[in-house]
Amino acid sequence: MDPHLKSYPLLSYVLSRLPSMSSSKPHYDPPSDLEQPPPASSSSANHPSIVDEMPNLSHPKVLASMTHAIFDVAQTRSVLQTLGPRPDHESVDMARSKLAEINSGLSKSLEELVLSPRPADVDQAEWRAHLAEKEQRIRQEAEKEMSMYKSILQLDEMHEAYEKLVKQAEERLIKIYEKAGEVEESLEQIEETDPEVVGILEEAQGKGLERVDLCGRKLRFLPEAFGKISGLLSFNLSGNQLEVIPDSLAGLQKLEELNVSSNLLESLPDSIGLLQNLKILLSVYLNKLRSLPTSICKMRSLHFLDAHFNELRGLPDEIGRLTNLEVLNVRCNFSDLTELPESLGELTNLKELDISNNQINALPDSFGRLDKLTKLNVDQNPLVVPPKEIVDQGVDAIKMFMAERWVDKLAEEERESMMEVNEVEETGWLTRSASMLKSYASVVGETVSTYLGSAGPRDPVLDEAR
Incomplete structure (x- = not known):
């Protein structure tokens, strides 16, 4: 051996x-x-x-x-x-x-x-x-x-x-x-629960499919072969027992709608960011997601993102790059979601936002830039910024308060910046002035000494230390 x-x-x-x-x-x-x-x-x-x-x-x-x-x-x-x-x-x-x-x-x-x-x-x-x-x-x-x-x-x-x-x-x-x-x-499971799934794959090899609905099939595993149905526009995987989504789904380059809600997902593959034509995501609610991959920030076509009832601990820092996003729902992540990224204010086309039932205590300072926002739900959050009296007045009052706060913040930053510049300039002027006075005093002293002569009496005041 x-x-x-x-x-x-x-x-x-x-x-x-x-x-x-x-x-x-x-x-x-x-x-x-x-x-x-x-x-x-x-x-x-x-x-x-x-x-x-x-x-x-x-x-x-x-x-x-x-x-x-x-x-x-x-x-x-x-x-x-x-x-x-x-x-x-x-x-x-x-x-x-x-x-x-x-x-x-x-x-x-x-x-x-x-x-x-x-x-x-x-x-x-x-x-x-x-x-x-x-x-x-x-x-x-x-x-x-x-x-x-x-x-x-x-x-x-x-x-x-x-x-x-x-x-x-x-x-x-x-x-x-x-x-x-x-x-x-x-x-074995597919054959036992629903032989139609195998039939769908066989059918897809013969002709292009635009829509596949596998809702409620008790699937625990998704065959990677589904990633080869290149013409697919809509894919419904909701109501199954999926723990992972295969990377091969990145091959669905024409996909516009993906629904993976009500599964057992703890993460989404990074390759999901390659779905550049996706408009609706994911309906990823009712899963166990702790985070969203940063690659979703590359999905510029995305209009709808629903990730409520998960275990999200935050949103990607660059989520503001989703400039076409119109609806964002991250409610009911409960104690896990405590803050929102500053780039949220860059979602200039956002119309609806639901962050209720979380632990968010302050909206990001950039929030006032959401000009198109008309529907907002911040219930069941320990909000301090903005205060409750502003929240009670509705979305417009919140936007106004946060916009004024944003302006005040910019003004304060500008004032601090100007103070630093002035400090530098004043310090420089004082340094230059002191140097000039020192030189001038030295010249004057030499001139007076020459005029009086070396043997002449000196004024004791001139000898005093300064």
Whole structure:
């Protein structure tokens, strides 16, 4: 048994099955492997536990997929079996020491060669040719001596790289098996609950579909193949048991409406931002979303975003880039949602906003810029800004209050900025004035001293320290 495979039972099993593969094996003839059991029945007899624990290994397509995934491992393993086992540590250390010793000798020989004096009766060009020939001979002899030790180090490096390759291959096989298990489970569930889902996929391959409604089918897994229905405009996945949305949905480049409400989603894929034509999102309410991916801020066509009844802890900082958004509903995220981003004020086309039943204590200062906002619900929030008396007066009063607050904030920032500028200017003027006075006093002192003469009496007032 290959010592590298002791800790990797799945890889060991797939390698042992290579000789028994027929149409699904890689396009190469694997060498006979004396360390592996014979094909067919005896191979499975040697791996009863792993087959019992992982029954999908008996599926031909799963095994074929795994076999192709480890082609590089099988090939490298065959090469290493030809070259021999990995050198021990003593051999590797000795090889490194010898190489260092040879290199040192080579450097010394070349240095002596360069410093050797040219005989007086030898032409300079002829001497250079002689030196070049001798240098080449010295290097060839050193390289010949080093080749054996380099081979030892190269073999050691190949075995080390193989160990890493084996580890990566085992991880790949585990992922392939897990994915195969999910697909198998989902296909069984689809067939048990609603065979029509399979029919929809088959129909989509024959002709373009614009609308697909899978509402209330108890789906726990969405086949990635749905991402290939390129002409789809509307996709309804509400009322299922989905925990994830596959990244493949990014392939629905024409999609305009997506409904994934009433599922078990904890997140949305970042690839959702690639749906540049999406206008209605998502109806993502009644899920377990803790955040929205920042990629949704790239969806410039988005008009409607409903994410109420989730566990949102905030909105993306760049949500203001959704300049075509008209309706935003994030109510009932309860204790999780405590603030709104400052960029909210950049949603210049926003008409309806519902942030009720959260823990928001202040609207962002930019709120007054929402000129088109006509419908607002801020109930059941511990709002301090704006105060309750303003909130009770309705959306226009709130917008006016926040707009005035915004203007006051800008004015205060401008005043502070001007004060800083004036401070700098005044400080500079005082510094320059003090410098000028000092110079002037020095000149005046010298002039008075010259006028009175060195022997003349001095006024004691002039000698006072200042």
